[in-house]
Amino acid sequence: MSEVLVVIDHAEGEVKKPTYELLTIARRLGAPSAVFFGSPDQGDAVAEKVKRYGAAKVYVIDDAPIKGFLVAPKAEALQQLVEQASSNGDLAAILLPSTFENKEVAARLAIKIGSGLITDAVDVSAGSDGSAVTTQSVFAGNYTVQAKVTTGTPIITVKPNSAAPEEAEGAGAVEAFAATISDAAKGAQVVATQPRQSTGRPELTEAAIVVSGGRGTGGNFEPVEGFADSLGAAVGASRAAVDSGWMPHAFQVGQTGKTVSPQLYVANGISGAIQHRAGMQTSKTIVAVNKDPEAPIFELVDFGVVGDLHTVLPAARQQITDRSAAH
């Protein structure tokens, strides 16, 4: 069976959910080999996790020499891995979780190996000839596009929530891969990082429920956050709320923020501009609270409340709390 490389998304060895989604998708195309850029100490523990989702192999690439350098070293390492894998057998595709960093790694890799690149797929399946066919959501979610790579080994970045992770036992054979990194690849370097404080809420792009607030909050996000917490949801914001300094940019949903595709999206005090829609239109169920019955967001909703978020949300929160206390 042909091999499919899947780049693992993790933080210090803590494997993130999109990785399992990607492994599930990869099995439609061939035998997944997970690629771990990280500390070799964590290789075995990571392998234990990813083999449960079908990873036949786990390539461990020591990231000590490249940590803190942007993008180019990872692209070089992947190029060398791709060359090895292709000479050992058939390589069906290279899948990466669609983060900004990975898209850039994929971009450089595409040039290096002369392969086509498809970004931000929301689904990948095997076409009639077994090769990868991708689905993308474009023009702010107004169009669905089916595409495939026609030259080289398909490189595809896949958005979070594109598949439900399904377990399948893989061999999970750990293989250290020694990459040679050129000095030229080390031209851009992280000179300082400041970790953002964790909110204790789910990760925005991975959450099953997202509750967002916009200009209509008037800067008071308490009703939005309280309601979110009663649902165990992540909190998001419109650009208007971010530009006003009410929420950090990391919470922004939309074209220039995060794209979310949760089971439930609740927009509060958000008008529904095209750039905001671009980041949430593919949510399964959409709910809005807005005091203007003419707000464009209502064109999208499965359920809407015309009302003031400052009264509706706290009351709804109270009822949800009462319900769960009664159970």
Add this chain to the structure above:
Amino acid sequence: MNIVVCVKYVPDATADRKFEDDNTVDRVGVDGLLSELDEYAVEQALQFREKREGEDITVTALTVGPEKAVDAVRKALQMGADSGVHVVDDAIAGSDYLGTSLVLAKAIEKIKADTGADLVMCGMASTDASGSVVPAMLAERLGLPQVTLASVVESQGDQVRIKRDNEGSTEVIGATLPIVLSVTDQSGEARYPSFKGIMAAKKKPLETWSLTDLGLDAEQVGLSVAYTQVEDTTARPPRTAGEVVTDEDGSGATALVEFLASKKFI
């Protein structure tokens, strides 16, 4: 020193964007404009020049696109760029990222041969393709480091420092020119062209190049040799608007909670 700003002409996001019969983006039938996200790149290029007054810094706006795409360059000139280059050739139509980045890279190399180009500036993404990959591809093709998604740009001599939001942190990145740099819409409002700027733009040098001018063959770019192929495009069925209730004395919250319960969210 010369800064090349890559500006893309895109279909207006607020218009009805659509595809052609061959599944390429309709770039003619839909009104276009300079991608709003590239205005931020032009702004930062101009500020880079203005902050380093006294140095000989020029800004060249570059676009690859159909006839009308020259409007994107014109807008950049009106905002304050010094010169413009429009690469246009029928053979380029339908290029994917690899094709587009090849043409851009060749054009940058040509500009560099004439005036030097130490800094290539891009927007964070084009508003039509939204790939955020062309800057990285340019960096790869030009053999340069890439410093992307900047919300703050600072420079001194040949050192550039940027600040940016990363997944779980805020980062400061450092690099030495020449580099490829992309900036986000957090980098600061882009200026409007002034009346004076609009008049001055008419006299600024604006060159039009074809593939031949760049030493490229038609067989190297365009739809027929694209590395990817769009097989099908379908308009998403409009969401059928659901029930909308008006809140009266708390009825809205009750209806909302009932809806959420009916969908098993609570």
